[in-house]
Amino acid sequence: MNRVLYKLALVPMKNYPFFLAQVLTFGYVVVYFSILFVRYQAGIVTKEMLALPKSRFMLIGLLEAMGVASGMAAAAMLPGPSIPVLSQLILSVIVLGRKYRANQILGCLLVTTGVILSVVSGANGGSSLSDVKFFWPAVLMASSACQAGASIIKEFVFIDGAKRLEGKRPDIFVVNSFGSGFQALFVLLLLPFLSNLKGIPLTELPAYVNRGAACFLNVGGGNLNDCPGAPLLPLLFITMNMAFNISVLNLVKMSTALVASLTATLAVPLSIYVLSLPLPYMPGGTSLSTSFLVGAAVLVLGLLLYNLPQNSADQVKTE
Known part of the structure; x- marks a missing residue:
């Protein structure tokens, strides 16, 4: 949202x-x-x-x-999003001395790959990084x-x-x-x-x-029609953005910054899908490619891999 x-x-x-x-x-x-x-x-x-x-x-x-x-x-x-997942993984190792298992590192890589695939394919013919x-x-x-x-x-x-x-x-x-x-x-x-x-x-x-x-x-x-939807839409966004930032920081407090970042990445394919539908003030909608579905699947696979059950002896350690 x-x-x-x-x-x-x-x-x-x-x-x-x-x-x-x-x-x-x-x-x-x-x-x-x-x-x-x-x-x-x-x-x-x-x-x-x-x-x-x-x-x-x-x-x-x-x-x-x-x-x-x-x-x-x-x-x-x-084009494309800013993806802090890998940066947070590296910094948490350096700054916090945290250790990660192989499946967690691979999960982060898959999540990042899934986000990139979802955004690039969801852009529906947007500009390429080659340019x-x-x-x-x-x-x-x-x-x-x-x-x-x-x-x-x-x-x-x-x-x-x-x-x-x-x-x-x-x-x-x-x-x-x-x-x-x-x-x-x-x-x-x-x-x-x-x-x-x-x-x-x-x-x-x-x-x-x-x-x-x-x-x-x-x-x-x-002409007031130059700003259709104001002030309701901007105020709704500000309210939601504030609630989002508070909830993410609360998740950081309860778990880790990396877990909060991984959780938030799930919003990327969800928001692209919602934005492909006809919405108030944004009629028409667009179709999503097969690549988008593949990207979303890779992202979810990465999240599942990161959260694989583990023995207590293998828990992530903080020094």
Whole structure:
């Protein structure tokens, strides 16, 4: 639903995707810190949780901001998704000292292959990587590595926080709030670069924001039919995206960043299938190729392989 609503939100906001991205970045800071304040007042969040080292949250924010910047640069030149699964696998071994069995490594490879097959075939004749210089795939991989790094640092915060808090893991809104706060700070510092990247000179940014806000709210002068579905579709996407991010972080807290990433990849073929159907504001629909079905099957096979039953002695270890 998160991916599908994003596509639907871009129907009214087709000319203002950069504005929508900034609403998400800066709006979440207000929402997350508001929730954090309520949970602190209720005693769910403690002073000890708030006193956790902020350098980790700063690193999370920096990595996520760099992921946004590099991903935005590559998205204009390169088809396909950013896939952090393999990056998270490598980083969890290096940073967290985690050990994986052969079936888990093979499962991750199959999941990544399945995602690529699903997206490329689901693109229905989109542009090919053969026409793209190596630089842009490298930028996309860097974006994926930044996202993976941020997720691994979040997992480390939960593990280290449990040691500091006598076995109690930090509240997810502590991680969400401070991570999003530093991300917004670094995005603000990168705003001149990001706006120029999207073809919006810094001098024209205030006018662009005003037009984007008018479209988002579906108010102001001009023809309101220029932004059909606003503000309902953008608000539905923002709400769903927030719920998605909270649930993914909660899964990271309960398990690992890699498990959360693998779980989220299942949404790729599901969302492509849903988007192939006739939808409100997106009538018509498209047909899916056999390659898409093969990609989806490979992805599910990879998930099953990763989660094969095991003896307790072979459990993944964290040092």
